[in-house]
Structures are given as C-alpha cells and as structure tokens.
Amino acid sequence: MLKLDNHSSGRHFLHIPGPSPVPSRVLRAISYQTIDHRGPEFGAFGLRVLEGVKKIFKTEQPVIIYSASGTGSWEGALVNVMNPGDKVLFYETGHFAALWKALAAKIGLQVEVVGKVGEDTWRWGIDASVIEERLRKDTQHEIKAVCVVHNETSTGMTSNIAAVRKAIDAAKHPALLIVDSVSGIGSADYEHDKWGVDVTVAGSQKGLMLPPGIGFNALSPKAIEVSKHSKIPKAYLAWDEILESNKNGYWPTTPSTNLMYGLHEAMDMMMNEGLDTIFARHQRLGEACRRAVAAWGLENQCQDSSAYSPVLTAARVPEGMDADLVRKHALEKFNLSLGTGLGKLKGKIFRIGHLGDCNELSLMAALSGVEMSLGAMGYKPKESGVVAAQEFLK
Numbered sequence: 001m002l003k004l005d006n007h008s009s010g011r012h013f014l015h016i017p018g019p020s021p022v023p024s025r026v027l028r029a030i031s032y033q034t035i036d037h038r039g040p041e042f043g044a045f046g047l048r049v050l051e052g053v054k055k056i057f058k059t060e061q062p063v064i065i066y067s068a069s070g071t072g073s074w075e076g077a078l079v080n081v082m083n084p085g086d087k088v089l090f091y092e093t094g095h096f097a098a099l100w101k102a103l104a105a106k107i108g109l110q111v112e113v114v115g116k117v118g119e120d121t122w123r124w125g126i127d128a129s130v131i132e133e134r135l136r137k138d139t140q141h142e143i144k145a146v147c148v149v150h151n152e153t154s155t156g157m158t159s160n161i162a163a164v165r166k167a168i169d170a171a172k173h174p175a176l177l178i179v180d181s182v183s184g185i186g187s188a189d190y191e192h193d194k195w196g197v198d199v200t201v202a203g204s205q206k207g208l209m210l211p212p213g214i215g216f217n218a219l220s221p222k223a224i225e226v227s228k229h230s231k232i233p234k235a236y237l238a239w240d241e242i243l244e245s246n247k248n249g250y251w252p253t254t255p256s257t258n259l260m261y262g263l264h265e266a267m268d269m270m271m272n273e274g275l276d277t278i279f280a281r282h283q284r285l286g287e288a289c290r291r292a293v294a295a296w297g298l299e300n301q302c303q304d305s306s307a308y309s310p311v312l313t314a315a316r317v318p319e320g321m322d323a324d325l326v327r328k329h330a331l332e333k334f335n336l337s338l339g340t341g342l343g344k345l346k347g348k349i350f351r352i353g354h355l356g357d358c359n360e361l362s363l364m365a366a367l368s369g370v371e372m373s374l375g376a377m378g379y380k381p382k383e384s385g386v387v388a389a390q391e392f393l394k
C-alpha cells in the first residue's frame with residue numbers, strides 16, 4: 001500500500017489553507033462503485049447534485065461543474081465571456097489574484113491592475129472606490145470585466161464583494177463582475193445572486209471538504225447571454241454543451257463520478273449543519289487564531305480588520321527568521337502541515353488554515369504545534385497563543 005504518512009501513529013494535521021481535511025463520510029462516499037455516467041441512475045444523481053450546488057453558491061442560476069482544478073475554472077470563466085484582446089481589470093490582493101491576471105494575459109486578454117495608491121494591496125482588502133474611480137474614467141467602456149478574489153488565500157484576506165458590485169453600478173459601467181471564491185466558498189459567507197456576481201469561480205478542495213479535482217463556474221443570466229457571442233476559441237471549457245447536457249443530469253464528457261459522490265455527501269453535511277452555523281464556526285476559529293498570533297507577538301499579514309479571513313490566518317515572522325523553517329519543524333516533529341508563503345511572501349509568512357472540516361480542537365492542536373515550533377526556532381513568544389485562543393474559545 002502507498003504510504004504517504006510520515007508518522008506512524010496518530011493523524012496528520014493538514015492545516016494548509018487547502019486542500020483541507022476530507023471528512024470520513026465524504027471519503028466513504030467517494031469509495032462507492034463508479035457507475036455508468038450515461039445510465040439512468042447517474043442522470044437522476046446528476047440533477048440532484050446540480051440543484052444542490054446552487055444552494056452553496058446561493059444562486060437560482062446554473063452552476064457549471066468541471067473536472068478541473070481552480071485554475072481550469074478561472075480559465076473557464078474568462079474564455080466563455082470574453083473576446084480576444086478584451087480589457088480586464090484586476091485588483092491585486094495577493095498571489096492568487098496575480099496568477100489569475102497572468103492566466104488572463106496568456107489567453108490574449110489585455111490586463112490592467114489597480115490598487116489603492118500608497119498601500120501594500122497584499123495587506124488590505126479591496127478598496128472598491130478605486131475600482132469605481134477607474135470605471136468612471138472608462139467612458140468608452142473598454143473594460144469588459146472586473147476580476148476580484150473573494151478570499152485571497154495567499155494573504156488571509158476576505159474582500160467585500162457586494163461593495164465591488166456597488167462600485168460598478170455607481171460608475172454605471174457594463175463590465176461583468178467575475179469573482180474567485182475558490183477558497184471562500186463553503187467557509188465564508190457567499191451570495192452569488194444577491195451580490196450581483198456574473199461568474200463565480202470555485203474549486204472542490206478548500207471549504208467544500210473534498211479532494212482536489214472539481215471546479216465550478218456559477219453563472220448569471222447576463223454571463224450566459226454574453227457567452228453566446230464570445231469569440232475566444234474554447235472546447236472542453238465551453239459552457240454551451242455542458243449546460244445542454246446538464247438539463248438531463250449528464251455531462252458531454254465523463255464527469256468525476258466519484259468526486260461528485262463526495263460533493264453530494266459534503267453538501268448534505270453542510271445543509272445539516274446549516275450554512276450560517278458553518279460561517280459562524282469559521283468566524284470563531286478565525287478570531288481564536290488571530291488572538292493566538294497576536295499573543296505570540298507576530299503580525300497578521302492582513303492589516304485590515306474589516307478583511308480578516310475566516311478561512312485562514314497568515315502570520316508574519318520577525319525579520320531574520322525563516323517561516324519555512326517553522327513549517328519544516330512543525331511537519332517533521334508534529335506531523336502538522338502549515339501553508340507556505342507564496343510569491344514575494346516566501347519565507348516571510350506561514351499560513352494556518354481553519355477552513356472546511358475544522359473545529360475548536362483541531363485548531364488548538366495546530367496552534368499548539370505552531371507554538372512549539374516557534375519555540376524550537378529560538379523565538380520567544382510574548383505570551384502563549386494557545387492560552388489566548390483557549391480563553392476566547394472556552
């Protein structure tokens with residue numbers, strides 16, 4: 001048997017901000033026998049999944065399910081609604097916004113990045129007034145879409161998407177609003193319809209408690225209409241054939257049958273717990289984690305208290321210390337996986353995931369591992385973060 005567990009006893013503490021731990025119920029569902037994806041049983045199942053997933057995105061509109069990672073869903077969102085050379089506006093909240101922007105450029109779109117002048121945009125949530133100002137200047141309506149990341153996984157910031165919609169409307173601009181909630185969906189509140197999002201991009205392996213392998217595009221009527229005239233070449237990612245097949249619960253190509261069993265099970269768990277209860281749990285865990293970071297005397301990468309993420313917390317280590325050595329120690333000694341610093345944050349931060357199937361005691365275990373690892377690096381915390389988090393949680 002394949003052995004991927006570096007520890008002979010106990011469980012692995014997967015506290016990177018995605019992939020997140022997969023609950024046993026979901027793992028069991030995934031192990032059901034694969035069935036004929038063109039058979040009657042699958043069609044009925046497919047319809048149930050396609051209906052169920054709308055509740056997760058809080059939409060009445062269709063949700064595309066791809067066999068792809070989040071990146072494939074980023075691409076799917078753009079190639080279906082854009083035309084070659086179209087201008088797209090990005091707000092760079094971190095590494096994922098930057099990667100998405102790079103993908104847009106690779107597929108032939110013209111990209112423009114905005115951010116609040118004089119601010120390190122990797123430390124503050126989106127300032128929607130910057131977007132509004134830029135759109136007001138675009139009197140020719142050259143900008144065809146505004147692309148923003150809801151929960152920026154590289155920096156631990158959750159931006160206000162409703163405010164971005166308001167900014168677009170206030171500028172009376174027709175640009176589409178395309179939102180990446182790959183790591184937000186399922187852990188942070190998300191309202192596709194109410195917030196007026198045209199395409200929401202998501203993935204399976206973060207807040208939805210599934211292994212990697214499926215991606216989503218939630219659509220708006222406007223996005224569907226625009227997609228009918230989009231001229232970017234596309235085949236596998238094209239919505240039209242998928243939407244047509246989905247009417248009967250099928251896909252044009254072979255869907256990830258077993259991951260969809262898992263999705264069905266995960267959605268059942270989420271509906272039983274209740275979305276509001278889930279979001280409150282993540283807010284609580286986020287607050288506990290931030291208190292621990294503050295008690296250690298470390299800085300939160302996110303300086304904007306209105307953008308604190310319920311999904312993960314990114315802690316900055318002092319100058320001269322390598323955050324990856326803390327992570328290395330945590331993994332080797334305590335079988336605890338922490339998220340690395342991405343892009344320009346490499347070595348400067350470590351990220352603690354508290355998304356998906358996480359509860360008070362799993363977070364406490366992670367915090368304990370971090371505290372011991374910081375100590376092993378010779379760092380003397382101001383106070384115990386473990387105690388600070390416990391005080392809050394009890």
Ligand SMILES: *Cc1c(COP(=O)(O)O)cnc(C)c1O
Binds near residue numbers: 072180203206212
């Ligand atoms: C994980 C993630 C992605 C990329 O998803 P992949 O599944 O790795 O392709 C995109 N955006 C955000 C915000 C993410 O957290």
